Amino acid sequence: MKPGTRVDSVQAARAQQAAQVLDRVGQAQKRLDHILQLAQSGRSFTPAELLALQAHVYRASQELDLAGKVVEKATGGVKQVLQTQV
Secondary structure (H helix, E strand, O other): OOOOHHHHHHHHHHHHHHHHHHHHHHHHHHHHHHHHHHHHOOOOOOHHHHHHHHHHHHHHHHHHHHHHHHHHHHHHHHHHHHHOOO
16 A cells, blocks of 8 residues: 555545535525425425424534534644644
8 A cells, every 4th residue: 555545545535525514514405495485485384394394404403513513624634734844
């Protein structure tokens, strides 16, 4: 195995995970925007639909929290690399 290959593969995996998290956050945002449009148009929701909406909002907030943690780790890694003296 060449030097740096493992580091490169770990960085690539992290980048892919970050992209997936951000994609899920974007999808959740689109779903919530659609639901808000329905509510603003005067549509009434059943209790079951409201419960499902609450679950969607909770899941979206969890994904957003996870995305924030991913960004925080990535910026921490970049800071560490920039502070490393060669």
